[in-house]
Amino acid sequence: xxxxxxxxxxxxxxxxxxxxxxxxxxxxxxxxxxxxxxxxxxxxxxxxxxxxxxxxxxxxxxxxxxxxxxxxxxxxxxxxxxxxxxxxxxxxxxxxxxxxxxxxxxxxxxxxxxxxxxxxxxxxxxxxxxxxxxxxxxxxxxxxxxxxxxxxxxxxxxxxxxxxxxxxxxxxxxxxxxxxxxxxxxxxxxxxxxxxxxxxxxxxxxxxxxxxxxxxxxxx
Numbered sequence: 001x002x003x004x005x006x007x008x009x010x011x012x013x014x015x016x017x018x019x020x021x022x023x024x025x026x027x028x029x030x031x032x033x034x035x036x037x038x039x040x041x042x043x044x045x046x047x048x049x050x051x052x053x054x055x056x057x058x059x060x061x062x063x064x065x066x067x068x069x070x071x072x073x074x075x076x077x078x079x080x081x082x083x084x085x086x087x088x089x090x091x092x093x094x095x096x097x098x099x100x101x102x103x104x105x106x107x108x109x110x111x112x113x114x115x116x117x118x119x120x121x122x123x124x125x126x127x128x129x130x131x132x133x134x135x136x137x138x139x140x141x142x143x144x145x146x147x148x149x150x151x152x153x154x155x156x157x158x159x160x161x162x163x164x165x166x167x168x169x170x171x172x173x174x175x176x177x178x179x180x181x182x183x184x185x186x187x188x189x190x191x192x193x194x195x196x197x198x199x200x201x202x203x204x205x206x207x208x209x210x211x212x213x214x215x216x217x218x219x220x
Contacts, residue, residue, distance in 0.1 A: 035105045044131065069109075077099050
């Protein structure tokens, strides 16, 4: 599931619905693109990207030159920077979430050659894998000398572990939502009580004021 926010350069991606996805987007010189992804805690995320530069002569996108680079910055739900690093035209970044919630993944083009972007545009292909999708099972099977059945069992165990993490994250979200709802309801209740008290005090004051007025006019 993917939601684009117009004008903000932000794409929201829900990892618990699609643990692995690939996309591409266009980016300009020194332009920043950010993605918000909901990730359970203690979950590994691997991102790979490659860039292509628009070529006017061929009318197509060609592999970007070495002078082109990308800066990757990742923030956790507490806006704490957990990764900030400079990469080349092609790169791979890895991080593990320690706090459940929305993680912000930002890519910034930082070409040192302004002529590269003159009248052109840059296309970035991004591939992000979350949870058990980050595992290279053929490599694991070769390293641990696993049979096909053992490898399949290992995959199922990893999937079950990831499902448990996602369920825990959903419970965490529900708990936060419940706490927010209870806090809002409590505030509404106290505000209603305050309004009632204000009306009562105002009514008593008006009655006393009218009584004083009539007594002054000797109408009572």
